[in-house]
Amino acid sequence: MLAALFFSYLCGLLLAPFLASDAVPTALPFFMALCWFPLRRHRIGLATLLLFMTLCGVLLYHLHLTPVDNQEAISALFKSEKIHLHGRVVAAVPREGEGLRIDLDQISTSAAVAIPGRVRLYVRKKGAAILAGEEVQVLTRLRPPRNFGIPGEFDMERYLARRKIVAVGHIDSSQNIARFVTTPSLTYRLSRFRQRMAETIDTVAPVNTAPLVKALLLGQKESLPQALRQKIAAAGLSHLFAISGLHFATLSLLLYMLLRSLYTLSERALLFAPPRRILPPLTLPFLVLYLLFTGTALSAQRALLMLTIALILFFHRRRTRPFSLLTAAAFLLLLLDPLALYEPSLQLSLAGVAGILAFNPCCRPYLPRQSLLRGASLLFCTTFAATLPTLPLILHHFHLFAPAGLLLNLVAVPLVAMLALPLGLAGILIAPFWPAMTEVAIGGCGHILSTVLSLTETTLSLPILAERYLFLTLSDQLFLAVLVVSFLFATSKNVKMLMAIPISLAVLYLIPSMVPQQPLSLTALSVGQGDATLLQLGSDHFLIDSGGFRNSRFDSGERLIVPALARLGVRKLEGVILSHDHPDHAGGLPFLLKHFPINHFYAATPARKLTNHLGEILQEQNIPFSELSAGWSSTTDSSGATLAFFVPDQGHPNKNERSVAVYAGVDSHGLLLTGDLGAPGIEQLLASKIPGPVDLLKIPHHGSRFSPLIPLLERLKPQQTFVSAGYDNPYSLPHPTRVKAIKKAGLPLWRTDLQGSLEFTFKDRNWLTRQWNKSLFR
Template sequence: MFALALGLLALRLLTALPSTGWLIAVLALALMLLPFRTYPLAFFLLGLSWACISAQSALDDRLKPALDGQTRWIEGRVIGLPQRTGEAVRFELADSRSRNARLPKRIRVSWRGGPPVHSGERWRLAITLKRPAGLLNFHGFDQEAWLLAQRIGATGTVKDGERLAPARNAWRDSVRQRLVAVDAQGREAGLIALVLGDGSGLATTDWQVLQDTGTVHLLVISGQHIGLLAGLIYGLIAGLARYGCWPRAWPWLPCACGLAFGAALGYGLLAGSGVPVQRACVMVGLVLLWRLRFRHLGLWWPLLLALDGVLMLEPLASLQPGFWLSFAAVAVLILAFGGRLGPWSLWQAWTRPQWLIAIGLFPALLVLGLPISLSAPLANLVAVPWISLVVLPLALLGTALLPLPFVGEGLLWLAGGALGGLFNALAWLAGQMPAWIPAEVALGYWLVSLLGAVLLLLPKGLPFRVLGWPMLLLAAFPPREEVPHGQVEVLQLDVGQGQSLILRTRHHTLLYDAGPRTGSFDLGARVVLPSLRKLGVRELDMMLLSHADADHAGGAAAVARGMPIKRVVGGETEGLPAFLATQPCVSGERWSWDGVTFELWQWPDAINGNPKSCVLQVQANGERLLLTGDIDRAAERAMLASALAVPTDWLQAPHHGSRTSSSWAFLERLQPRSVLISRGRGNAFGHPHPQVMARYQRLGSQVYDSAEQGAVRLQLGAFAPPIVARSQRRFWRERLP
């Protein structure tokens, strides 16, 4: 079974899936090995074959390239729970049909300003289809992997639609509608997340509080919730039998085990049957089976069986961070509690698991690139029993009793008040100790950290256990790789239809533009700030905002709130938050950091908007980079008379490659060897324009497009080729053109 698990997990490491011929050969070899009792190798190959077949099926179900960007009328059934965020509603379609086109089995769409949509309804929708994709940065969330793990074969934007049939068998959605309508002291969204596993209604600030305090697992359905409900049902029946209140004609033990497992399955179905729920249901079933048959299964065998069971049902689950955290947390508890001589006291059993989980999950969070909460042990010490013993029982009982007038509503009102009080306490704690995003760690340091965490989880008295602390902290504070003197590391982030570049010299960091913000969707907070921290940046020497448009300066406030900034310079000071204290861009200003020269330029006749963009030229060892913001042709003509109009190695395409920029006279003077384009895939503006791309091609310039290649990293001053995020091969990513 361990070999089977390794084979299933090996899928995560593949850069490309084997061809059909190779799969048949591997499967045949595995079957041939079985009669010779070489079970480990045979089951490893069987697991790998099944995982590859399942993954290839998901890849084949993606939207065909010919349909990418097309708008089609599609009929389909709404599945899952639609999520409303601001003016937009997001939902998934299944059983989709369109004339003369084969569509994926599942399509995820967004409808801005659309009517209410409920699970189970059938709709006819005009959808602009897109192949599954997302922002791709070196250390960021991989949207493409997440979509594949959800088996979503296409995304899209709804333009218009009509409801064809009302909802059928949409009991989860009907429960949510009932919960939305009750008065839970303003915490209806939290109770919906706790009961149904749907956290779409939680505010961004609530998610931030949960992340900062390491309590996200309490507001999404986890194994703890499933196990708690099963334990309550089992304990209730056992108590009734002990005091003679259980009918003697019904054997109490089979009834307790059966009803407890039924409650776990029912709650799992109510919560949507995610990976933590599947794992918990399998493990609860094994424990109850052991109790019924009086057999000792050990501690690791149920975990291994749950791991194999989840991966056999969905091999792509290993692409999701939650899968690794879910099983790692249980493995940490098993390692910490198993093999101990003598029981722990009540105080030890309450406090130690939180610290042990914090230590054990540290390497997992580090390698997954997730924030690490420093206050998690303290927060969970109070939050876990409060949610488990107060909020969750009230919420589930209140939901079950909603048909009774005033009873269910009253219980949910109490549950909402209890949850609100907990959130107030967590918000205070998050304000004192926000989540920590560690810098990027090399593989060697991470392996040392993993070994240190394992040593600390072992019982006291074992040799060399004390060495676990320095080994663990080595990954927390790894030696920083310095940028060579006279060079600058340039990182163009993938922020969609916007722009943000990080420039690091040996001792200084400059941020040119801060990414877009649209409503509550702030890429300054989601991409730019985490990327700075992953690079080990704790302070910005300068944030240079080319101009005040939201796609360039929208994320500036989030960056300024997240880390100290010595100086803010902007092409436009109007339209930027006052607390930034933005200084105007001054043409001709020149300075040097660590042997690298920086110089500013701005068109003096520009009034506002794109032509007023602050241009930055960077020179390192004779290699030049020119960042132009959104200047237009008029500003380009004026710039030809400046000292910056010289042959340039790297050019950031003005205005994302718009037709109103990148004039031939401008490009002919600069003769860019390489061009950086930052834009959103399938954007509504048509960037970059075909005429502009033809000019770059005529010059022989190498174009690096964030929509096609993701983030780009280059070492200015080394005259070396850049590294693009999509060059890091993964089987779920499309190959570079």
């Protein structure tokens, strides 16, 4: 029954993102509960109860997604300039480099408006340590959390809503933060102790592994340098540096040994009850303190809940199946925190434990009897059992396949679990009483991790074990997930389930081929203040530009473009077309060219003159390059679809004026993409012979007032227009004069800054327009 209720509740949480917030009236679940009570002894009563849990999942998801009610007051703050915020720090997390992330609660403002939620502040350069529990005052400009509105992106709005964050701001330095003396709270004392431990680790651990020690013992994964984080992920060792059940099992064992040594000193205590009966529950308060100390990671919460339920059952002399224990912990956690289901850390934690519980019992009868071989074989089976069910999730969230993981875990897990982690945790436990020994223990932990890191670097240098990026389509991911489940249930005696598995695999394999191909469609990807457009001609896909940000480490290719292509079912690109070599158009190309199948690359600039080493990357990846010549050049496929490129004068000093324009058409209908052309480029374009009619027009240069629009509208007479621009961009694009001109012409203007990604499909001799909303084009 518990599993059925949990599954129904999960279905509600999974359906909720696709439904409007008012899709389920608040009273409906209560009505279903009332209907269940008189029907509880009948079969329909069970169905009513399961439907009730599904509706609860939908309702709780949306209630937690909108954590505050006073939205109007908060919206007014977004329109103002910088304001003073006074609040209490609930989290202060070091970031890579010199950055810092601060979450504030109990906030009052200089605008006399109390913010009913939390504010996240990103500090570019940290100075003196800011600790949780302190009261601070800052001057900043607030902005609402906002997604790009592109398929496949990380849902930042949901991520922040789970943490009750309603606004974000930026500060140049922590020196600009005023701090106030307050009565030390438990949160402040734990934060101060954590800071002391971090300073000790920086002092005694080897420089190259100090960040790993802090991640392992303190949960400070965000401070890991990007290169080190990628190396650990490529080795398949990230799970070792997340606070999880391994930490709580080790810590509880250390605490039990310490308490037992004290307990056995009392003869009266031994006569009262044996140590194993009394001491395990006494470790719980210390484990809760460690959870708070390390930042309450979801994997840690799951582990502590399972341990707590197990101890309660043990104390009452009750037994339960491990799967029931996992289900109960997950159910309770998601009832209290529904949005946690969409956190990768919880998904990976639950999947890994479920895989071990499902696979290991089947393997044990076949393991060697010799103790050393049996231990090594059991470790390999456990690693394989945890890796297999997490593989689809890792590919979904991180698109990374780490073949070295199975091999490295055989050595890294014993070193970390049996040596580094116990040493480090023991050092933390004795820190208040024996600082000198703490330094020795943490130093030893650091040296062990240095050995693990050296082994990792050596293993990853082997080409066969190097990491690989895999961007699977949604149907491919579902196919892989069903394949993994079928393997885990290979020993099941349920014949119907075993028969359903190959049928499901066949359906998932055939679904993509059953979807009809449209002759012409265009997707304007919302990539901020940049440009990226996906063009589909029959079964061929072309990408025009890839977005990008000036002076930013945010890689639009890795974070936006390639995930969007996979989410939209694109397995390869027939061609990539670069309109012009500016960061907001070419910034995502390096990652795209390295990690996604591409048949051809087109540009008007010679390959050797392209920035970001694009020419070298094209050569390394063996991607054919075509330098487009001046004027129009076009191709026509067997279906009659036309793809043409217009190259203006390449001698102009402004790269915008050298933008390549792209025309695509079918059946006397077409679209025109004008890049960032200004007055000279538009004049040349209009003077040329455009290959066909234009029904859909992309407004040039993000709607800039310096790009002539009226001549384009008068000459081409489009039916629809769209513009690619970033939300609240500093250039105020599209310019109001351009918006007004399009409105005066009686044409619809679609905007990526306001409506997110846009899909234009030519169907039945008309353009069907849809926008990305709630995980679908609608």
